Amino acid sequence: MVPSTMTEMWTTLGSTIASIMFVWAIVRQYCPYEVRYYFEKYTQRIMGVFYPYVKISIHEFTGDHLKRSEAYVAVEAYLSANSSKTAKRLKAEMGKDSTNLVLSMDEYERVTDEFRGAKVWWVASKVVSPTRPMSYYPEQEKRYYRLTFHKRYREMITGAYLEHVVKEGKEIRMRNRQRKLYTNSPGYKWPSYKQTMWSHIVFEHPATFETMALEPDRKQEIIEDLVTFSKSKEFYARIGKAWKRGYLLYGPPGTGKSTMIAAMANLLNYDVYDLELTAVKDNTELRKLLIETTSKSIIVIEDIDCSLDLTGQRKKKAEKPSEDEKEKMDKERKEPKEEGGSKVTLSGLLNFIDGLWSACGGERLIVFTTNYVEKLDPALIRRGRMDKHIELSYCTFEGFKVLAKNYLNLETHPMFDAVHTLMKETDITPADVAENLMPKSPLDNVEKCLSSLIQALEEAKEEAVKRTADKEADRKIAEQEETTSKQIEDPVPANENAAQSQENNVTEKP
């Protein structure tokens, strides 16, 4: 009997409340503001006593109405990823790269989520603020998400659950965001109102480590190094080091240094800042550029040896300037150089890498590339600044196999043996291999491309043989020239000298 009495009681209460609300909805339109205010205030208080659920609203815009609230944006991403499987009414919008539709829950749709055994409900909603009479502005829609949960889970939901939602939401946004390639344009004077010194385009380089011609174990080592770095936030915080890592990529032209940077960015889902040092006016501007970089990014300085005369500037400073240099310095002080030409110094760059760098939180990689590692100042590339030195060199047979798979979709072929033998005998860059494997017309088949590569390898081999022969000939000529010049200086051979002195000894005898 009790349950049925209870049920009846709840039903009666429910219908009474519903009736009151219905009557109220009609009456409220004609009520003065004060009556409405007090009625709603006290009914909500009474409801609060009996109602066991807690509600949290997350509004799209914060107080200033200018910027979307970070919490809202994170919740939106979290719910888009989690609700598309359960929600019944979804809205579809074009993704950022205009290639796919992104689904998210529609307005007034309700989805359920579960966290550590607790059930919560999310509703996407909005309030429409009415237009004021004579106002030019249209109706304003204020969107918000409302989270509802039982009050017994209050602590867990307001703490761990919301933290989990925001963290996952941010990660989803990071994954789905359109990555950018930033550059600092040379010779452009930035107006003071301009917000940033970097200009950007969408970063869409297709390179991956999978498509890179590199021995598998080296590739694996680099990937592991990068992934470990990206997951080491706590570790870096614990050891008191800024969460950054420097890579120096060096090797001959066309060995994949730039390609590897793109593969790194794609692996870690980072933005790329391509820093053109020669376009940076001075150390101050360099610092400003650094401060404007965002977390999860790779800052790249290509061909660091050519960027500026950074080699040995520190050494020069220590030395006493000569009279000529003093004069030049005085002149420069009196008549400062006109615009153009960068005044970034080696010490400015070193500060860029480690000094200020540590003040900028967040994960960042810095990558230098060079064709001539021996030209660089050791201070610039010492461990701690450039933590990992990676040499990219001529193509190996393993590397060739990756390129053959990429370009010709070929894992093995009888012609591979010839390539293998020739590759052991001569050097060829992956860029040259790639160029030869690329079909030049629709009629080019696998054999044509492989023969083209074999021919290129044979030519390279011949050239190398010729170069060695030329060098040997040059060496012999130099040797001969040295002997001749000695003979000119000292026309009498040594043994003849000895014989002469013996003869003299004999004649001098009494």
Ligand SMILES: Nc1ncnc2c1ncn2[C@@H]1O[C@H](COP(=O)(O)OP(=O)(O)OP(=O)(O)O)[C@@H](O)[C@H]1O
């Ligand atoms: N290791 C590699 N794996 C795959 N492709 C490569 C590799 N190296 C070079 N390539 C190909 O050669 C082209 C040139 O390579 P990349 O620009 O990366 O060379 P680089 O080492 O940066 O040369 P440079 O020193 O002249 O800047 C790339 O577009 C790519 O297609």
Ligand SMILES: [Mg+2]
């Ligand atoms: Mg390059």
